[in-house]
Amino acid sequence: MVLARVAGSVVSTVKDPLLEGIKFLLLEKIDVKTLKGKNDFVVAMDSVGAGENEIVFYVGGSSSRQTEITAGKPSDAAVIAIVDSFNIDGKSVYSKSSPDAGVGK
Numbered sequence: 001m002v003l004a005r006v007a008g009s010v011v012s013t014v015k016d017p018l019l020e021g022i023k024f025l026l027l028e029k030i031d032v033k034t035l036k037g038k039n040d041f042v043v044a045m046d047s048v049g050a051g052e053n054e055i056v057f058y059v060g061g062s063s064s065r066q067t068e069i070t071a072g073k074p075s076d077a078a079v080i081a082i083v084d085s086f087n088i089d090g091k092s093v094y095s096k097s098s099p100d101a102g103v104g105k
Contacts, residue, residue, distance in 0.1 A: 006026070025045075029041075046078075055096070059078055
């Protein structure tokens, strides 16, 4: 699993019928200590209803086809969770409910 911030969405009106109705998100991998983007992007299928600027877990490869929404779909990346908080060495690095959540974007 990889931590990333939802940078935006990707819209495609012409696509394989297996992809109809699936939301695509543009994700930017983040430095977990600073929360700053690494300027490294990936497009992922959204299986959890994530929104812009949220920090998420995403998976790639065959794992991306293991959700109810992505099963049997031609997927190489899928958002599987929205992050509420995380700690490093016992110190809070990120909390979605904090007023300064995502301050390092």
